[in-house]
Amino acid sequence: MRAAVLKAPKSIELDHAYPEPPMGPADLKLKVDYTGICGSDLHVFAVEPPMMKMPVVLGHEFSAQVVEVGPETRGFEPGDRAVGLIYPSCGRCEYCVQGDFTLCDLRAVNFNQRNGSFAEFITVPARQLFLVPPGTPADEAALIEPASVAVHAIRRSRLSVGERVVVFGGGPLGLLIMKLAQLAGADRVALVEPVAGRRNLGRDYGADLVLDPADEIQGQINDATDGRGADIVFEVAGSGRAFAAAGKAVRKQGRMVVVAVYEGRDIPYNPNRFVADEVDLIHSYWAGAIDFRRAVNLVSSRKLDVRPLITGRVGLDQMQSAMDGLLADRGNHSKILVACS
Numbered sequence: 001m002r003a004a005v006l007k008a009p010k011s012i013e014l015d016h017a018y019p020e021p022p023m024g025p026a027d028l029k030l031k032v033d034y035t036g037i038c039g040s041d042l043h044v045f046a047v048e049p050p051m052m053k054m055p056v057v058l059g060h061e062f063s064a065q066v067v068e069v070g071p072e073t074r075g076f077e078p079g080d081r082a083v084g085l086i087y088p089s090c091g092r093c094e095y096c097v098q099g100d101f102t103l104c105d106l107r108a109v110n111f112n113q114r115n116g117s118f119a120e121f122i123t124v125p126a127r128q129l130f131l132v133p134p135g136t137p138a139d140e141a142a143l144i145e146p147a148s149v150a151v152h153a154i155r156r157s158r159l160s161v162g163e164r165v166v167v168f169g170g171g172p173l174g175l176l177i178m179k180l181a182q183l184a185g186a187d188r189v190a191l192v193e194p195v196a197g198r199r200n201l202g203r204d205y206g207a208d209l210v211l212d213p214a215d216e217i218q219g220q221i222n223d224a225t226d227g228r229g230a231d232i233v234f235e236v237a238g239s240g241r242a243f244a245a246a247g248k249a250v251r252k253q254g255r256m257v258v259v260a261v262y263e264g265r266d267i268p269y270n271p272n273r274f275v276a277d278e279v280d281l282i283h284s285y286w287a288g289a290i291d292f293r294r295a296v297n298l299v300s301s302r303k304l305d306v307r308p309l310i311t312g313r314v315g316l317d318q319m320q321s322a323m324d325g326l327l328a329d330r331g332n333h334s335k336i337l338v339a340c341s
Contacts, residue, residue: 004319012045021121030129035337076129083145102286120341168213170191181232201309240268309334
């Protein structure tokens with residue numbers, strides 16, 4: 001099969017004879033329609049992390065068509081369209097049993113067992129896959145995975161109707177969290193983003209207030225929240241500066257939800273402020289089965305309209321130039337989709 005293989009940091013080659021992934025009795029084999037380029041893919045492309053050994057095929061934000069079903073699977077037929085969590089889980093630990101596959105006790109062991117979805121075919125445990133309703137465009141379905149991550153973050157935040165929210169980071173995930181917060185009943189949602197292109201997209205996507213962190217933003221946040229600060233702050237930027245600003249933006253007895261991954265960077269965390277003001281510091285990692293089911297419904301019904309976030313499409317043979325372009329200037333794009341078949 002064809003696959004875009006990361007041979008070394010910043011070096012992707014299209015392999016026309018990459019071996020198809022193994023398939024177990026509880027797996028489905030899928031033909032990939034589209035895969036979105038995630039910020040985590042970009043990071044692995046630029047700097048090899050310890051858990052990923054090269055050469056490797058990345059990709060996990062996929063939409064695909066079932067082409068073969070294992071004998072132990074139920075509920076899927078060839079021709080069905082599906083999305084889900086690509087990296088295998090053990091299926092037996094406490095977290096897998098409750099549908100939190102990304103917290104599987106063996107997740108680090110399983111990372112390199114199978115290829116990712118920047119390829120023509122993938123195999124995935126059926127328990128980690130979710131049917132996509134007929135009529136859902138394949139390109140929009142590819143954003144169900146990041147939408148599920150946003151659903152999980154909103155669910156972890158315990159957002160209530162009428163609360164005021166600030167989102168730090170205007171990438172695709174930050175924008176999805178912003179939009180879902182509005183759908184969940186937030187009174188006002190502000191977006192903080194340093195890149196002008198992403199601020200413009202956030203404004204077009206419906207942010208109530210868009211702020212440039214180069215300006216003095218705390219006063220503007222106070223003005224938008226009656227001087228109290230935000231009830232909930234989502235930190236999706238992944239920088240120490242954003243973490244510090246988010247910690248200042250949240251009100252007393254508010255919640256700060258950390259969705260970003262910092263990869264060992266020094267973070268200016270002062271626990272005394274969180275203790276003295278009874279601020280809940282919440283972390284949100286990936287998504288579980290319940291989040292995927294809700295994201296499928298939201299995206300397929302277009303109650304969560306992901307079309308404005310799709311800003312580019314490339315083929316597998318254009319992966320190198322697409323990744324180089326994103327590294328050079330993320331501000332020109334939100335979500336780039338890779339056509340894999």
